[in-house]
Amino acid sequence: MRSRNGGESWEDCTADLIRFCEEPKYRSRxxxxxxxxxxxxxxALAVSAAAxxxxxxxxxMGLFRSNDRGEHWQDMEINRFSPLTYGRDIRVSPHDPxxxxxxxxxxxxxxxxxxxxxxxxxxxxKRFDHGVKxxxxxxxxxxxxxxxxxxxxxxxxGQLFGTQDxxxxxxxxxxxxxxxxxxxxxxx
Amino acid sequence: MILTAIQAREELMAATSHIYAxxxxxxxxxxxxxxxxxxxxxxxxxxxxxLPHETDVHAITVHPxxxxxxxxxxxxxxxxxxxRGASWExxxxxxxxxxxxxxxxxVDLHPPEKLEYRLCRGLAARRLSQRGWGRYLAQDGGSGxxxxxxxxxxxxxxxxxxxPQFPRRHLCHAPMPRARPTARCAAATAARAGRTAPLI
Numbered sequence: 001m002r003s004r005n006g007g008e009s010w011e012d013c014t015a016d017l018i019r020f021c022e023e024p025k026y027r028s029r030x031x032x033x034x035x036x037x038x039x040x041x042x043x044a045l046a047v048s049a050a051a052x053x054x055x056x057x058x059x060x061m062g063l064f065r066s067n068d069r070g071e072h073w074q075d076m077e078i079n080r081f082s083p084l085t086y087g088r089d090i091r092v093s094p095h096d097p098x099x100x101x102x103x104x105x106x107x108x109x110x111x112x113x114x115x116x117x118x119x120x121x122x123x124x125x126k127r128f129d130h131g132v133k134x135x136x137x138x139x140x141x142x143x144x145x146x147x148x149x150x151x152x153x154x155x156x157x158g159q160l161f162g163t164q165d166x167x168x169x170x171x172x173x174x175x176x177x178x179x180x181x182x183x184x185x186x187x188x
Numbered sequence: 189m190i191l192t193a194i195q196a197r198e199e200l201m202a203a204t205s206h207i208y209a210x211x212x213x214x215x216x217x218x219x220x221x222x223x224x225x226x227x228x229x230x231x232x233x234x235x236x237x238x239l240p241h242e243t244d245v246h247a248i249t250v251h252p253x254x255x256x257x258x259x260x261x262x263x264x265x266x267x268x269x270x271x272r273g274a275s276w277e278x279x280x281x282x283x284x285x286x287x288x289x290x291x292x293x294x295v296d297l298h299p300p301e302k303l304e305y306r307l308c309r310g311l312a313a314r315r316l317s318q319r320g321w322g323r324y325l326a327q328d329g330g331s332g333x334x335x336x337x338x339x340x341x342x343x344x345x346x347x348x349x350x351x352p353q354f355p356r357r358h359l360c361h362a363p364m365p366r367a368r369p370t371a372r373c374a375a376a377t378a379a380r381a382g383r384t385a386p387l388i
Contacts, residue, residue: 145250145252150205150227152207154209158209158211160207160209160225162207173207173225173230173232175209175211175223175232176223176232176234178217178219179213179221179223179234180211180215180218180219180220181211181213181214181218181220182209182210182211183210183211183212183245183246183247184208184209184210184245184246184247185207185208185209185210185248186207186208186210186248186249186250186258187205187206187207187208187227187250188205188206188250188251188252188255188258
């Protein structure tokens, strides 16, 4: 949905997203009666000052971008860079509008997940975390608002992964036993 | 002496960064909530003061200009802390809000001039999705909010965004199909009600 007037009225931006479902690889039906479900299962939106008018979308089927404020969408083809294509979160660094982070996994409920980083406003991506292993879907990622070297991600089952040196080293911090289904991470 | 200790702790807190993680339980025997860890420490604190029992947290926002101020979007309302999560107070959406008792899935901040609660409702079921999506705006740091316009489009919502250079332009994520209520949606409902169900 898109509003051009501060939320007073809204326009549907999904027609072009649904068009993707003409190709089988974009079809997904888990809980509804329609195979367009996956393309409409949006998890996160982001915009960057480095790409005015461009919208980035993380959904069940991957990462997508629109260069015309949601009129038309393109698959960012994250599978060129990652075997993990389920997009759960996408963020623009508050320190550099060209730098983006994404939380990627195989599926909503999985035994793997990772944080990817782009230095060119989403054109190319590289795995950012290393030396740690998510045992569940990576759900969210965040950059420290005052320190670009600090990046954190959280998995569904309560593993918090963090770097404080711009990705050179990573540590895992287990959240308390019994706490499950983490959706959010923040720092400040 | 006591005052000095308190001041020392406050100064230490001001110099320390914290990480926050929010969980929304989906299975019996587990729990959700918001947790805090100081950067460089290995201990987690379960932050509960002022929050209702069994609060499920879907969104956490740290005020970018004041790290003492944290906002939560939970299944039981929006909450604010002014002491890095040590205690929380509920932020009512005001008498104009029709969503006072409904779920809040997202809180988004666009300071310095105003705070916006972006509330995506209708995730759970048909009766909610028929009520559409609303955007709530608080001009006073969250002591009250009024509902802004909505289009009435049936949808579910996980995400919203705002162009930083054009704060009046907003985006919300795509709607789910408006067909019959889906098993996915039913699952989400059950999970947020504390029953066992898979979440997507």
